[in-house]
Amino acid sequence: MSMVDLCKQKKVMESETLYRYCTLLANANVFEHVAIPQAGATIGFLVFTIFLVVYRVLLRDARRKHLPPKVRGFPLINQLLFHAGDSQISEAIKWKKTQGELFRTRAGSTDYIWLNSREAIKEICDRRSAVYSSRMPLPMACDTVSAGRRLVFMPRSKRWRAVRAIIHRLLTPAAAKSYAPIQEYEAKQLSVDLLQEPNTFYDHNRRYSASLILQVTYGWRIPVWDCPEIHEINALAARFGRVRQPGRYLVDTFPGLANNPLFNLVSNWKRDGEEHHKADAGFWMSLWNRLRGEIEKGTAPPSFGKGFVQSGWSSNGLDELQGAYALGSMIEAGSETTTLFLNHTVIGVLSRGREVIEKAQEELDRVVGAERTPNFDDEPNLPYIRAMIKEVLRWRHVNKIGLTHYATEDGWYRHYFIPKGSVIVANVWGMHYDTERYPEPEKYDPMRFIDHSLSAAEAAAASDPLARPHYSYGAGRRICPGMHVAERSLYLNVARLLWGFDIRHAKGENGAKVHVDATLNNLLPGSMSAPRPFQCDIRPRSSLHEKVMRQEWKVAQEEGLRIDQSKLEP
CATH class of the missing domain: 1.10.630.10 (Cytochrome P450)
Structure with a gap:
């Protein structure tokens, strides 16, 4: 089975970019000069491993395009100070008027997804609480x-x-x-x-x-x-x-x-x-x-x-x-x-x-x-x-x-x-x-x-x-x-x-x-x-x-x- 067929079978072609990369990888003779026993099996394993890594990266990037929008006019340094301070109230009240139903801030590598409507709170915090009822890692406090x-x-x-x-x-x-x-x-x-x-x-x-x-x-x-x-x-x-x-x-x-x-x-x-x-x-x-x-x-x-x-x-x-x-x-x-x-x-x-x-x-x-x-x-x-x-x-x-x-x-x-x-x-x-x-x-x-x-x-x-x-x-x-x-x-x-x-x-x-x-x-x-x-x-x-x-x-x-x-x- 070719890599392209494998891609189709696994239903992983969520983007044209990923599809093109899989095709290129499958058709390229990047290992043609490798002279080792069982080269075919080894090459297949390596190609599939690389594919999985690339797939995860590209798929993650593709989905992140659909993240809630960042707060407009709120630079990264302001976000860091916001999450490390205790003056969030005035900003939160203002954001109810200026942001959409969901929006996003960041602290380091962590996304903070803000629920800005009662409907979103009901759906995510109540109806889907099996997924959204945990607590963030707190190495000190917890x-x-x-x-x-x-x-x-x-x-x-x-x-x-x-x-x-x-x-x-x-x-x-x-x-x-x-x-x-x-x-x-x-x-x-x-x-x-x-x-x-x-x-x-x-x-x-x-x-x-x-x-x-x-x-x-x-x-x-x-x-x-x-x-x-x-x-x-x-x-x-x-x-x-x-x-x-x-x-x-x-x-x-x-x-x-x-x-x-x-x-x-x-x-x-x-x-x-x-x-x-x-x-x-x-x-x-x-x-x-x-x-x-x-x-x-x-x-x-x-x-x-x-x-x-x-x-x-x-x-x-x-x-x-x-x-x-x-x-x-x-x-x-x-x-x-x-x-x-x-x-x-x-x-x-x-x-x-x-x-x-x-x-x-x-x-x-x-x-x-x-x-x-x-x-x-x-x-x-x-x-x-x-x-x-x-x-x-x-x-x-x-x-x-x-x-x-x-x-x-x-x-x-x-x-x-x-x-x-x-x-x-x-x-x-x-x-x-x-x-x-x-x-x-x-x-x-x-x-x-x-x-x-x-x-x-x-x-x-x-x-x-x-x-x-x-x-x-x-x-x-x-x-x-x-x-x-x-x-x-x-x-x-x-x-x-x-x-x-x-x-x-x-x-x-x-x-x-x-x-x-x-x-x-x-x-x-x-x-x-x-x-x-x-x-x-x-x-x-x-x-x-x-x-x-x-x-x-x-x-x-x-x-x-x-x-x-x-x-x-x-």
């Missing part, structure tokens, strides 16, 4: 600091699927409702903390978030801000925040550097990563071992972690370090994000003068009254409060670059080629600030979602890509497994805060109103879209509201926190 076990960075693998399956099984909507006593108990303490020390609301919000997620995960409370667990969680978050800061470790922006001897000679990233891992793993394993000890003694309270340990995790090929990191990942995800959104809600309320808070309080007074606080049963009757939650999740996405997935196979979307090894970026900030869908998108306006009745999970599962009010919980198989718990926590705390308290601008020494920056310039450096510290005036709406909040907390302390008939420590 492989070294996390020993490949931090859930948020784990590539799609058998181990990741095993961990994910256990977590989703333990965080179903029904399971989320079982955590209601914890959420209500912690929310009652938060209200009284704000009554007693309103000027330190940042610390109160962080204590609430950390205590809630630690109880859900391990069954242990954090009653005061100044305690060893809080300090260790904050220290770990600070360490990991530095690791995740874009551009701090070039090896995560350009993963190929991990195998470059010269780079490893002049960089200390590996040593830093091992030191970070030692500290992180030590803390997570201390919590894991404490829980294992309580389970063996029969004293472990009901918790997600207890369910995880009893789920048969070891039969899925998981080790104890993976178990400790799985639970630790829950704490990392939950301890800061709830605080972040509560603080952004306060900023959003302040940015609208009295308009938003008065609408919310009118609804709360009409539905709840002044003699009790809001509870979960009130939620269906509080559409404005629900709209406030949806709007803050649109207004301030949790991180600065959007959703990043990773292509594990070559693929196509419409007429665009998406190569294996591409980073898939859903342009979330562009979607959230789309002026055609959201007029004045920089404005915090809950009325955008007053008629939107779907929960975050229901909207994500809907076939209509326009059903989603926001993407703050992710997409596809990487969607946040704790979103049911998170959404209920945000509802309860926003409802209780606006029911019991009036929020106004703080006054300076001369009596002038202290300005609160509600723009995107008011974000701290780093990968998260956390607001800078700000001042405000929080005080009870009336003596009756204060009395109700204090009495509820007193009763809660006397009765204790009970889950499944088990009383947790006060």
Whole structure:
């Protein structure tokens, strides 16, 4: 069989260029002077090998002609700085208007394929999540600091699927409702903390978030801000925040550097990563071992972690370090994000003068009254409060670059080629600030979602890509497994805060109103879209509201926190 026939049989003539090269190679007598035994077989083997190499190169080049277009007017050096920095938001918002449905940026040899429409996000991240749900290589953040076990960075693998399956099984909507006593108990303490020390609301919000997620995960409370667990969680978050800061470790922006001897000679990233891992793993394993000890003694309270340990995790090929990191990942995800959104809600309320808070309080007074606080049963009757939650999740996405997935196979979307090894970026900030869908998108306006009745999970599962009010919980198989718990926590705390308290601008020494920056310039450096510290005036709406909040907390302390008939420590 001739080379040309072989080409036809293999159906590899995708381009005229390839066909001409195969014909030339087959007909050329390039080996006519080779005098070795079995020259025919050898020549055939060599020709076929060369053909395969050339075929792959030419075919790859041919398909790359169909890559999404590069960002216009965005030089390579700007792209490098973009991917190594933390100022992506303004560019991403601008690109929603100036770029097509798919476009491309590059960092080193890596293609970043941006999804610039809700339809593209739905198709690629949701419907094709089997191919586009992995994570890009992160030699520092994933492989070294996390020993490949931090859930948020784990590539799609058998181990990741095993961990994910256990977590989703333990965080179903029904399971989320079982955590209601914890959420209500912690929310009652938060209200009284704000009554007693309103000027330190940042610390109160962080204590609430950390205590809630630690109880859900391990069954242990954090009653005061100044305690060893809080300090260790904050220290770990600070360490990991530095690791995740874009551009701090070039090896995560350009993963190929991990195998470059010269780079490893002049960089200390590996040593830093091992030191970070030692500290992180030590803390997570201390919590894991404490829980294992309580389970063996029969004293472990009901918790997600207890369910995880009893789920048969070891039969899925998981080790104890993976178990400790799985639970630790829950704490990392939950301890800061709830605080972040509560603080952004306060900023959003302040940015609208009295308009938003008065609408919310009118609804709360009409539905709840002044003699009790809001509870979960009130939620269906509080559409404005629900709209406030949806709007803050649109207004301030949790991180600065959007959703990043990773292509594990070559693929196509419409007429665009998406190569294996591409980073898939859903342009979330562009979607959230789309002026055609959201007029004045920089404005915090809950009325955008007053008629939107779907929960975050229901909207994500809907076939209509326009059903989603926001993407703050992710997409596809990487969607946040704790979103049911998170959404209920945000509802309860926003409802209780606006029911019991009036929020106004703080006054300076001369009596002038202290300005609160509600723009995107008011974000701290780093990968998260956390607001800078700000001042405000929080005080009870009336003596009756204060009395109700204090009495509820007193009763809660006397009765204790009970889950499944088990009383947790006060």
